[in-house]
Amino acid sequence: MSDEVPYYCSAEALWDVEGEEDVDLPVTNLTGGEDGPPDMALDPAWFWKNGEKIKVRFLDGSPVLQARVRTYAEEWEKYANIDFVFVTEGNASIRVRFKNPRDPKDKTTDSQLGTGAKKFVIDQNQPTMRLYSLNDDTKDDEVCRVVLHEFGHALGCVHEHQSLAAKIEWNEEQVFADAKKFYHWDKEKARNQIMKVNEQATLHSSFDPKSIMCYMIPPKWTKNGRGVKKNLTLSETDISFIRKAYPFRTRNAGRLSVVPEIRPIYPPLALNSKVIDFDPPYTATPRVVLGLTLLDASHETNVRVHLHTPSESERGKASFTLNLDAWADTKLYNAAATWLEFSRGEVEYEVGEYNTLDTRPNFRQPALPSPDNPGLRRDISHVDFRKGKYTSPPNILIWLTAFDFDNRYNWRVRAAAHNVTASGFDVVIESWGDTTLYSAAAEWVAYPKDQAGVLSGRVSSNDYRNWFPAQAGNQGKVRFAVPFERLNPKVFMALSELDMDSSRNLRVKVYADRVSSEGFTWHGDAWEDSLLYSVGADWIAFG
Numbered sequence: 087m088s089d090e091v092p093y094y095c096s097a098e099a100l101w102d103v104e105g106e107e108d109v110d111l112p113v114t115n116l117t118g119g120e121d122g123p124p125d126m127a128l129d130p131a132w133f134w135k136n137g138e139k140i141k142v143r144f145l146d147g148s149p150v151l152q153a154r155v156r157t158y159a160e161e162w163e164k165y166a167n168i169d170f171v172f173v174t175e176g177n178a179s180i181r182v183r184f185k186n187p188r189d190p191k192d193k194t195t196d197s198q199l200g201t202g203a204k205k206f207v208i209d210q211n212q213p214t215m216r217l218y219s220l221n222d223d224t225k226d227d228e229v230c231r232v233v234l235h236e237f238g239h240a241l242g243c244v245h246e247h248q249s250l251a252a253k254i255e256w257n258e259e260q261v262f263a264d265a266k267k268f269y270h271w272d273k274e275k276a277r278n279q280i281m282k283v284n285e286q287a288t289l290h291s292s293f294d295p296k297s298i299m300c301y302m303i304p305p306k307w308t309k310n311g312r313g314v315k316k317n318l319t320l321s322e323t324d325i326s327f328i329r330k331a332y333p334f335r336t337r338n339a340g341r342l343s344v345v346p347e348i349r350p351i352y353p354p355l356a357l358n359s360k361v362i363d364f365d366p367p368y369t370a371t372p373r374v375v376l377g378l379t380l381l382d383a384s385h386e387t388n389v390r391v392h393l394h395t396p397s398e399s400e401r402g403k404a405s406f407t408l409n410l411d412a413w414a415d416t417k418l419y420n421a422a423a424t425w426l427e428f429s430r431g432e433v434e435y436e437v438g439e440y441n442t443l444d445t446r447p448n449f450r451q452p453a454l455p456s457p458d459n460p461g462l463r464r465d466i467s468h469v470d471f472r473k474g475k476y477t478s479p480p481n482i483l484i485w486l487t488a489f490d491f492d493n494r495y496n497w498r499v500r501a502a503a504h505n506v507t508a509s510g511f512d513v514v515i516e517s518w519g520d521t522t523l524y525s526a527a528a529e530w531v532a533y534p535k536d537q538a539g540v541l542s543g544r545v546s547s548n549d550y551r552n553w554f555p556a557q558a559g560n561q562g563k564v565r566f567a568v569p570f571e572r573l574n575p576k577v578f579m580a581l582s583e584l585d586m587d588s589s590r591n592l593r594v595k596v597y598a599d600r601v602s603s604e605g606f607t608w609h610g611d612a613w614e615d616s617l618l619y620s621v622g623a624d625w626i627a628f629g
């Protein structure tokens with residue numbers, strides 16, 4: 087791949103292409119017809135699960151040629167949350183073959199569309215991608231072009247020149263004649279592979295002649311003599327498209343701090359909000375799960391904080407508003423939050439929230455003591471998962487998003503999942519001792535225990551020390567049960583438990599550092615004169 091390739095196929099430049107460039111006719115095409123999907127719509131059904139590890143196996147080819155294909159295929163991974171796992175044995179969803187064993191002259195180059203590979207080619211000895219035009223002598227830019235294009239199909243991308251936006255005025259007779267001459271295609275196949283407009287391909291807003299998914303079009307194939315040059319690398323539109331189709335989870339930092347991103351620490355203001363752009367935007371409003379990671383509030387008044395975002399129906403695909411608010415006379419100096427984003431397609435994940443005001447609207451009336459432990463007072467909300475969602479009890483992560491504490495008593499709160507079964511669980515928010523917790527809220531995520539590429543857990547200072555005496559710095563090492571294959575998983579962590587002395591300001595933060603494929607170090611810290619008896623956090627890691 088090189089930068090000196092002339093990319094002047096933008097709309098204007100494209101129309102200036104003159105004369106007949108005696109360049110190769112397109113060799114790439116999409117498997118259709120008998121053994122493929124009849125219409126190559128951008129139906130989400132053809133997309134792999136976001137984050138999926140897709141096994142790829144070569145059925146033949148020299149190690150050098152295989153390595154070249156692998157290199158260019160992996161170019162897509164920079165922009166798509168997809169992991170091509172190249173295997174040498176065992177079952178693989180994508181199988182690549184370089185030679186037609188029955189016809190060595192066959193130059194067919196094609197691929198099944200997306201998950202069609204699993205549906206339409208069952209035999210593990212048969213290819214889902216045929217790269218018969220490539221061999222050890224093929225030039226690099228040609229290998230790059232063909233591999234990017236065919237792996238684009240394998241990811242679910244359709245032909246750009248067949249998109250609704252292309253509006254190409256074909257010189258049909260010429261296309262038919264050349265298709266017959268060069269490919270031995272009949273009229274129907276020429277129409278299907280080259281000229282037929284894909285009505286459902288609506289994700290591209292405008293025609294991108296630079297797309298790797300666009301055929302080279304000789305000028306004589308169009309009525310107005312406007313052609314499309316051969317594209318050798320991913321265009322900006324290809325990149326933005328694939329990033330939308332397979333978004334990396336929480337592409338942004340997943341972190342917002344009131345100070346300094348919204349305002350200085352002084353004076354403390356109650357209402358703090360910021361619009362966070364999803365980068366890139368989603369194709370449908372994603373679900374967002376929030377958690378508090380840092381608080382700095384005065385002990386002179388009750389501590390009331392609420393981290394929230396508008397409900398899903400009031401949010402958009404491109405951004406969301408994060409609010410870190412206090413109310414009444416609370417002095418909130420600083421607060422910070424993290425969040426997780428789950429696209430609609432990530433159906434394995436269920437998310438939700440619970441505010442104790444939903445079950446105990448009269449917040450002055452204390453929560454009921456726990457029958458099994460009278461020292462604990464609990465607010466409980468039962469969650470039913472969607473029917474048939476999980477076949478065994480899922481993992482659950484819970485993050486605190488709000489609380490309203492009386493400042494005359496110590497601040498103690500804990501959120502946890504109890505009685506987890508395949509059909510549901512109880513969100514439990516509890517306090518203990520003489521604490522007066524008027525209200526609190528938490529958000530949760532559930533996902534199958536065997537979900538690939540994600541791990542979660544809970545850490546607490548209670549795991550290794552007594553609550554007394556208070557200690558400002560708390561930390562520990564977390565070792566992943568199974569190391570991640572990629573070097574640096576993303577770790578998100580927020581408060582799930584807190585016990586602090588109300589004679590000092592409430593200053594606490596939780597975070598993870600030294601993240602590696604093996605694990606990370608967690609921290610739960612207070613600062614200045616704050617007294618931190620215990621602190622706990624739930625974490626989730628994606629790799």
Ligand SMILES: [Zn+2]
Pocket residue numbers: 114115116235239245
């Ligand atoms: Zn193609």
